[in-house]
Amino acid sequence: MKVLDFIVCSNEQLNYQNNLIKVTPADNELLPDMHPGQFVQILVHNSPKVFLRRPISINFVNKKKNEMWLLIQRVGEGTRKICETPAGKTLNLIFPLGNSFTIPQVNGNFLLVGGGVGTAPMLFLGKKLNEKGFSPDFLLGGRSERDILQLNDFEKLGTVYCTTEDGSFGEKGFVIHHSVLQNKKYDFVYTCGPKPMMVAVAKYAHENNIGCEASLENLMACGFGACLCCVEKTTKGNLCSCTEGPVFNINELAWID
C-alpha cells in the first residue's frame, strides 16, 4: 500500500452517471502487481465538506501503458468532484487495497455477474481469466440500456449476457432471472453489485452447489483496517471488508439461512 499522485490521462463520461477515468503515476513509477477485486481510495479535492476518501474498485490495468482504469458512478458530492477532474490534473490515491478474487487453476465454466457500477472489477477479472487461457461468461445487469457499461471491452474477453429492468437491452428483468442461469452449468460464480443482487446470486450459487465469491461495497473510512467501520458479519465474527475483503466466499457470509 502506498499514497501516490496520479495524472489523469483521460476522463470520459460514459453515460448520464458514470465516468471512466484512466490514470498513471505522476512520477512515472511502474504500477505494482494488482489483482481484480482490489480497490483504491481517492482523495476528494476542492470540496471542504467532503471529508473521507472515496473507495473505487480497479476496473482494469493496462500494463503496457502503465495505466489504471477507474469506473466511477457519480453518487454524491465526492464522486461528482472526482469526475470533474480533467485530463492532465492529478488525483491522490491510496492503493492497492483489499484482497482479490480467487483465480482458478484449472479451466471451467466461469460466470462473472455485475450489476450497475459493480461491473467494474469484472472487466479486470475477465482479463486475468483470459490471460490464464480461460474464456468466462459475463452477466451484466442495469436499469436500462444506457446503464450497461463497457460492453465492447467485455465482448473481447468472453461471452456477454445482459439484463435490463425495462427490457431495453438483453433480457428483461434482474440478472438472477436470466435464462443462461437455467441453461448452462457453471463451476464458479463471481459477483459484484448492489447487495440484494449479490445475495440473490449467492443463493442461486448455494442452491446449485456452485462456488461463489462476492465483492462487497460496504461504507468505509480508512480502507486499510484502522477504523473498523466497514465490517461484515461473517462466520469468523465481524471482519473488515477493506482488509479481509472486499472479496468474500459466500460460505463465510451470513447471507444464506
Place this chain on the structure above:
Amino acid sequence: MDRLKVNIGNLEFKNPVTTASGTFGYGTEYADFIDLNRLGGIFVKGTTLEPRQGNDYPRMTETPSGMLNSVGLQNKGVYYFAEHIYPTIKDYNTHIIVNVSGSTVEDYVKCTERLIDLDKVSAIELNISCPNIKEGGMAFGTSCVSAAQVTRAVRKVYPKTLIVKLSPNVTDITDIARAVEDEGADSVSLVNTFLGMAIDAETKRPKLSTVTGGLSGPCIKPIALRMVWQVYNTVKIPVIGMGGISNAADAIEFMLAGATAIQIGTYNFIDPAVSIKVIDGIVDYMDRHNIKLVSEIIGKLII
C-alpha cells in the same frame, strides 16, 4: 531532536505528536506509510477485558468535515492483545499506550492488571468517554463521582503513567478533569468524540445502526480547542489535546491552548502520513518563530 521533547508524568516523549486510539489500530496498519519510530507515541485501539464484536453495520457515516462512528470498541480483548499483538509492536521505538475501556470498575481494573507487566506499554489511557457502548464507557466520564471512582480503583493497581481520556459530552469538562486529577491521574487527554446523529430523510431512518454515534474530524476542532484551554487553566497535570487536528498549525493551536502533547485521530484516515507531516511542520514553525524548545509553546496563547 531534543528540542521536541515533552513530559507526561514520568514519561518523556521524543516529540508531542501521538496518534489517537481507535484511529490507528495497533500502529502496524500504518507501517507501509510511515516510520512508526518517529512518533512520540501510539495510543492503540480501545481494549477491554473480554473480546467485543462491536456494533452492527452501518457504524460509520460521513458528515460535513467529519464523520460519525459507532464502532463500539470492537477488539479481541486484553489477553489476546498481551499474547498476540503486543509481541508484534513492542520493539517499535515509541511509547505504546493502551486505551483501556470497560463496563464495570472491576473490568477496568482487571484489564489494567493484565497490562502492568508488559514492559513496553509505558502508560494506559483510561477511556471513560466512549459514547458507543451500552454499559459503562461514557457513563463513567459524565459524572464526577463515577469518573473519580474508576480513576481511584485503577490508580490503586497501576504504578505507571495513568492518563484519563475525557468525554466532551458533559456540562463542564473542568469538573471532571479536576475530579480525576484529585484521584491521582498523571494526565488528562481530551476530547473523545461528541455524541451526534445523522438521518436519511428519504428512508426516514438513522444512518447508524445504533442511531447515535461519536462525531470526529475537523468539524469538532473549535470546541475541542476551547475545552483543552479550559482544562489547561483548571488542572496542574499535563493535558493531551485532540479533536480534528489535520495539520501542524492545528497541533500548534492546541499546544498554545495548553496541550503538552497532541493526538491525531480521524485525519489519519485521509492522510495516513499526516502525523509525520505534523512533526516536520512543528519543527518548521519553531524555526520560523525562533523557538528553541517545543515546550516553550505550551499554554503560550496571547490574550
